[in-house]
Amino acid sequence: VLGCYTLCAHPKIPGLVRLSSKSLEASPPFHSRNNCIVPRTLVNTNNMLGFKNLDVDLLLKEEGKRIFYDILSGKIEEDPTLLLRFLVISFVDLKNWKVYYDVAFPSLVLNSKMTFLRLHSASEVLSQEEETSLSKSMKVWRDSNETTGCPFFGVHIYSDSSVVIRQLKCWKGYSGDHQKLLFGFYDHGHQDYPGWALRNYIAFLSLRWKIEKVQFLCYRERRGEPDLEKSLIGEASFAAPHGWDGSDYVPEIIGWEGEKAGDRKKEKILKPIDLDSLNPASQDEEKQVMHLKLMGWRHPSLVLNKLRSARCLVLGAGALGCEVSRLLMTWGVRKLTVVDGGCVAIPDIVKQSLYVDNDCGVPRATAIVPHLKERCPAVEVEGIQMEIPVPGNPVSKTKMSSVLDNCKRLQALVASSDVVFLLTDTWESRWFPTLLCANENKIAITAASGYDSYLVMRHGAGPGHNLSTEDALGHQRLGCCFCNDSTSFVNVYQIKTYICGNVLLLFL
Numbered sequence: 001v002l003g004c005y006t007l008c009a010h011p012k013i014p015g016l017v018r019l020s021s022k023s024l025e026a027s028p029p030f031h032s033r034n035n036c037i038v039p040r041t042l043v044n045t046n047n048m049l050g051f052k053n054l055d056v057d058l059l060l061k062e063e064g065k066r067i068f069y070d071i072l073s074g075k076i077e078e079d080p081t082l083l084l085r086f087l088v089i090s091f092v093d094l095k096n097w098k099v100y101y102d103v104a105f106p107s108l109v110l111n112s113k114m115t116f117l118r119l120h121s122a123s124e125v126l127s128q129e130e131e132t133s134l135s136k137s138m139k140v141w142r143d144s145n146e147t148t149g150c151p152f153f154g155v156h157i158y159s160d161s162s163v164v165i166r167q168l169k170c171w172k173g174y175s176g177d178h179q180k181l182l183f184g185f186y187d188h189g190h191q192d193y194p195g196w197a198l199r200n201y202i203a204f205l206s207l208r209w210k211i212e213k214v215q216f217l218c219y220r221e222r223r224g225e226p227d228l229e230k231s232l233i234g235e236a237s238f239a240a241p242h243g244w245d246g247s248d249y250v251p252e253i254i255g256w257e258g259e260k261a262g263d264r265k266k267e268k269i270l271k272p273i274d275l276d277s278l279n280p281a282s283q284d285e286e287k288q289v290m291h292l293k294l295m296g297w298r299h300p301s302l303v304l305n306k307l308r309s310a311r312c313l314v315l316g317a318g319a320l321g322c323e324v325s326r327l328l329m330t331w332g333v334r335k336l337t338v339v340d341g342g343c344v345a346i347p348d349i350v351k352q353s354l355y356v357d358n359d360c361g362v363p364r365a366t367a368i369v370p371h372l373k374e375r376c377p378a379v380e381v382e383g384i385q386m387e388i389p390v391p392g393n394p395v396s397k398t399k400m401s402s403v404l405d406n407c408k409r410l411q412a413l414v415a416s417s418d419v420v421f422l423l424t425d426t427w428e429s430r431w432f433p434t435l436l437c438a439n440e441n442k443i444a445i446t447a448a449s450g451y452d453s454y455l456v457m458r459h460g461a462g463p464g465h466n467l468s469t470e471d472a473l474g475h476q477r478l479g480c481c482f483c484n485d486s487t488s489f490v491n492v493y494q495i496k497t498y499i500c501g502n503v504l505l506l507f508l
Helices: 048-052 056-073 080-084 128-143 168-174 197-209 280-298 304-309 319-330 364-375 397-415 428-440
Strands: 002-005 036-045 086-093 098-108 114-121 152-157 163-166 180-186 213-219 232-238 253-256 271-274 311-315 335-340 380-385 419-422 443-449 454-460
Touching (some): 048 086, 056 098, 056 253, 080 197, 128 152, 128 163, 152 168, 180 197, 197 213, 280 304, 311 319, 319 335, 319 443, 335 364, 335 397, 397 428, 428 443
Parallel strands (some): 335 380, 419 443
Antiparallel strands (some): 002 036, 086 098, 098 253, 114 232, 152 163, 152 180, 213 232, 443 454
């Protein structure tokens, strides 16, 4: 994965090492002048036992070997960020909203003694003219697209106080008529000593370029401007390491947080992050859709975002309406409109699963809303009490306007929905919504129970982006569920054909 670290930009706060959701992408996640791209390895286990059984010494050694071999092969000169590898091990306890992790910054340990000859503030070492030139050159270097995110560089200070900054791969140009040569790096630390990036930097200079004495610049900023008062210039001396030129040699590597050279990490210290302080409603929502996300790993066709944004219109809030509404929420649907014209009765309590005794006498469209919200606070549910117009029922002149209003309102509801569920008690009450779905080219799903069987039928618009009501052969795919109440389904697997007026039929 790719992360980033920022150089020190505040005198009392160190720079940060960050991972983000974009760190798993192939492109750099933080492409700006203030971030240095860092390659790293993330090891995430499936359970706590696997996390505790990780061989942390082996993992650290493998990361350190990559740095070591990249130094010897010359890859570091082309991509200096490879010196800053680090390792994250983790276990995410999804059910309890806790994350356990540990972090290592692999560093090569030189087997020869390193001595700091001096270490001072850059403003104390440089003259006023050199300070000004260095500040201007660093601004140009930091703003350059070619050097963005490159944390290591060479600083050439000439006798006329001019400053030239070069990349490490321009090593051949490092020799010349310069008065001072500083090996600079972006320092994330804010103390009066260099940050962790210097250790591998010196190992690189010693192994690759056979240097035994260097002057280095720990470059720091303040509010986006060079801060040479907090930046450090030092001089270090170190003998060439012994035995490192062997083909199978691997140096000692340290890096786990809190670990020192010569120590052995006996027990892993778990660093927990408790996410329990997040919004409780968000937690409940994540817990409810967790099983869907797990299913999505095995079934890529399950697109949760589409289910979450789908607007479902449920016509009927009886036994079928209660179960379908509840199951839609289980599958991640979060936008429901429930239409029903009746009230909860005592016999309904047994067969209509969402209602309780206190709901008796309350309109079903009103009573169902709090029960759905109680099970899933994130659902957006609207209950509408309305009678669905039924063909064949006599309408008096006094009720004519209200029936027409219901027709217009139902048409508007169908037009604003993505999927319509026909779950009313009678076949006649499904006839008008079926025509509206055909007219608006909406997906319509019928669920009905007979005396000894049941029927589920999907008709209307086609799957995906195929919104035509005709199939590939030009035949109408519209099914109409409309027949006499006395009709029963003798064999649910047998093709049934019902003719109703001029509207063609359905296939089971």
